[in-house]
Amino acid sequence: MAKILVTGSNGLLGQKLLAxxxxxxxxxxxxxxxxxxxTELDPGDYREMDITSLEMTGDIVRGFNPDYIINTAAMTQVDDCESQQEKCYNINVKGVENLLATAAEVNAKLLHISTDFIFDGEAGPYREDDSPNPVSYYGWSKLEAEKRILEDSGEHAIIRTVLVYGMAENMSRSNIVLWVKDSLEAGKDINVVNDQWRSPTLAEDLAKGCLLAVEKNAKGIYHISGDEIMTPYELALRTARHFELDEGLVHETDGSRFQQAAKRPPKTGFDISKARRDLGYNPVRFENGLDITADLILKFKS
Ligand SMILES: NC(=O)c1ccc[n+]([C@@H]2O[C@H](COP(=O)([O-])OP(=O)(O)OC[C@H]3O[C@@H](n4cnc5c(N)ncnc54)[C@H](OP(=O)(O)O)[C@@H]3O)[C@@H](O)[C@H]2O)c1
Structure with missing residues (x-):
């Protein structure tokens, strides 16, 4: 049995970890x-904690004295990170420095969540030892955090993941599956890119992978994602078919037609064989993930 402090518990992964x-x-x-x-959380199990405040983070971490800190907190909107770089740096890099400093005081290990966006997307799918080369400020900030963690101690772990989807309560941001389902149900046409490749990850699988990493005392870097690589266009079509929605509303496009502040890596996706072998991680098929998500949409939207 371990004592685990979760940061970013209001977020998609944070809520799945608590479940x-x-x-x-x-x-x-x-x-x-x-x-x-x-609302499923006992109020006594929650503390407000802004990881950019060293004082607040130190007080709460020292008070709880965890064995592990699982850091899901981050500024995750890629275009916002490009246009608000100082804010992004404070949360994604300084926040991690604060967690490292306070973890050291109580001898806790940090399990930190990172991203496929540390890669340039020219040679996916990626393994843990492939060379990073971020093409956005978000990716750069997440890579800087990884460097701080690896320099700090060999005891910490970094879990990188890809395009996380799922449903949680009072979410502050949507994700691709919810966007496709909501749009098609409302009869809206959607344009979806066919020149990017990802391995979409069910948030529940990622949470299970994080806890496997804690229980197996994992150190270093692990890639944890779904095991099917697809374009967002294919993802949208499979979502439409699975929920028996109108595929005719899904239109193929390419990234050059979108005006976005941040560049996206074209082909990522992960080789997850290390996590399968060392952690016993085993993700569901995409359509199973859609069923799990649909059940929670009914629960949280009713
Ligand atoms: N989502 C993806 O597709 C994806 C892909 C690859 C990697 N990741 C990584 O996976 C991790 C979890 O992502 P997610 O999808 O669960 O993101 P999320 O839903 O945006 O959750 C992040 C949570 O962190 C909270 N937060 C923001 N700033 C904070 C601060 N200063 N102190 C404490 N909490 C703060 C947010 O609060 P508010 O809710 O109030 O904003 C949010 O609840 C992140 O590290 C992300 O970089 C995500």
Whole structure:
């Protein structure tokens, strides 16, 4: 049994981690920016914690004295990171420095979530030891955080993931599956790119992978994602077919037609054989992930 402090617990992965933790024997404390938005959580298990405040982070980490800190907190909107670089640096790099400093005080290990966007997307799918070369400020900030963690101690772990989807309560941002489903149900046409490749990851699978990493005392870098590589266009079509929505509303396009602040890496996706072998990680098929997500849409939207 471990004592685990989760940051960013209001977020998609944060909420899934808490759902997994509540089924297990580990003691945990949920923390996030602002008030708790996860009504399934016992109020006594939540503390407001802004990871950009060293003082607040130090007080709460020292008070709980965890064995592990799982850091899901981040500025995750890629275009916002490009246009608000100082804010992004504060959360994605300084926030991690604060967690490292306070983890050292209580001898806790950090399990940090990183991204496929540290790669340039010229040679995916990627393995853990492939060379990073981010093409956006978000990717750069997440890579800087990885460097700080690896320089700090060999005891910490970094879990990189790709295009996370799923449904949680009071979400502050949507994701591609929810966007496709909501748009098609409303009869709206959508344009979806066919020149990017990703391995979409069910948030529940990612949460399970993080806890496997804690339980196996994983160190260093692990790639955890779904095991099917597809374009967003294919993802949208498979979502439409699975939910029996109008595929005719899904239109193929390419990235050059979008005006976006940040560049996207064209082909990422992960080779997850290390996580399968060392952690026993085993993701669901994409359509199973859609079923799990649909059940939670009914639960949280009703
Ligand atoms: N989503 C993806 O497709 C994807 C892909 C690759 C990697 N990742 C990584 O996976 C991790 C989890 O992502 P996610 O999808 O769960 O993101 P998310 O839903 O945006 O959750 C991030 C959470 O962090 C919170 N947060 C922001 N700034 C904070 C601060 N200063 N202190 C404490 N909490 C703060 C956010 O609060 P608010 O809710 O109040 O904004 C949000 O609840 C992130 O590290 C992300 O970089 C995500």
């Amino acid at each position: 997994e933790l509540s089924k297990k024997d580990h003691a945990f404390l949920a923390t996030s920016f602002g008030a708790n938005r996860n």
